[in-house]
Amino acid sequence: MMIVRLGYVAMSMELKNASPSKTMTFAQFQKIEDREAAIRKLERIALENLENTLRLLKHNVFNDIHFYRLTSRLIPLANHEELSGWDYMRPLKGKLREIGEFVRKHDLRVDFHPDHFVVLNSPKPDVLINSLRTLKLHYMLLKGMKIDPTHRCVLHVGGNYKETETSLERFVTNWSEVPSPIQQLIMLENDDTSFTLEDTLFLCEKLGIPLVFDYHHHLAHHREASWEDQWDRVTTTWKGSPLPIKMHISSPKSQKEFRHHADYVDADMFFRFLNGIKGSVPQIDCMIEAKQKDEALFTLIREIEKREEVEIIDGSSFYIK
Template sequence: MSIGYACLTVGVPNTNLKSCILKNANEDRLLELISHNLNSLENIIDYNIENNIMLFRISSDIIPFGSSPVNNIPWWQIFSDKFFRIGSKIQSSGMRVSMHPGQYTVLNSPNEEVVRKAMIDLNYHTKVLDSLGVGEAHKLILHIGGVYNDKKTAMERFIDNYAYLEKSVKQRLVIENDDKLYNINEVLEISARLNIPVIFDNLHNEINPYDKEKSDIDWINECKGTWTGKDGKQKMHYSQQDPLKKPGAHSETIDTHEFMNFYQRLDREDIDIMLEVKDKNVSAVKCIKACKS
């Protein structure tokens, strides 16, 4: 089992990511930003290896305007040496990386232009992982999308549009329950139709449950059946509610006592746990140490 965190580090020098506003996104500026961000990513990977963090989500912002026509630079070729070096470190250490396109990447929209842009964005994310040379166990996580006043039709539209994705995207794509629209049972329904792995998110399930009588552990074990050998270990998202914020807001840090209660109930090592928490690597290190103590 690996425990990891998402996108950014706290308190680690030379790991920040940079971007710019659209009007300043000329070729020279973009090349400068991409070079900086890849250097930061390498520093993050080095930090993770030093601290035995073998699970990490790469930020979608690693390539500024990566899926926008404003960025027509063949960055995967220009920076191929950097990608190769970073990817070699990831693979030789046994680290597993992923990416998570944002809320505007909606595959089941009734708007064809939105779907077209979603597919371009998924191609971009796949290109980043492909450029690192990592296999298909290194995943892209996607929510189902909107309801548009007719959830069943929206689910069918996701299934239909999935068919048009590039093979390289399909090999990496996994789907996740969310905290507002699509509960874990609905995501499993889509998974059964598409033969696609499912990521269980505990906090999303707490806020948007399908069956309150069914435990997190029950759902996690059910999701396990959607992961095959080529997909790598089953992966899940774990977070805790910030008691001072609206439902679904991640806590500032992970309460290790609460996490260890969950870990002991899970009673499995064949699963990777991505922490979604404000203090990022700090909580990852805490939880890794707690599991070893």
């Protein structure tokens, strides 16, 4: 039997007043005449985000949820060019340690998925530099939590620039500019418009990067191609990872808006995937990318409980027979 664990992204629909992504724009920052006071306000917002992150993790443990995506917006303006001298990590060390201790105590899997502006195959040097700076922030947050940063950050391949082969080659070239600790941080995901499963596998196999398979993206972009024929290659990219294989699951909002994520996950669609891979790996962690966040997870597990081919483990995990 194969273990399936469900996770969700960043926000809870059930836990109130617990946003981990509160922010301040640079325009708002500039309106505060005392710069030091403005920086202290940024730090208070960041600490509140971290406190809400801890609340969310406690909510997850209470509900037997073992897999969670941290928001990349924990520290507002962390990498803004006008705040280059701000040591934002210093006031956060205690709270980061507390989060890390909780994660380790309850054996939770946490990771990140930075925003679309992190582009490692960009032809523009400044975009690559800014992308590496953002990835370093994620690395430092994980180190501050004393969590092994290996394979904790999902990225898309980047921009296609109307030439797939050249864009893939540029990723390989730019990879040599990525420091080794940051390389170890990264997983790659197939996307819904530019880089197919086959394209992403090319990079993952060449550079030794785990591939996070997004089933919905594959159907949106390349549905005529069989993902099943490539599954062994996907699992092989995870052979050197300390973590179980992970994938993304979501459902189309509608046939007309197929690429957009629905509020919830279609259980039949999910099980078409699971039945295609059962027995191929001992465990798979499935990150739900649905608008209703944890409520989508709760709804899905209630539907899964009714299926004969599963044995429920707890509030977010089950065996598929």
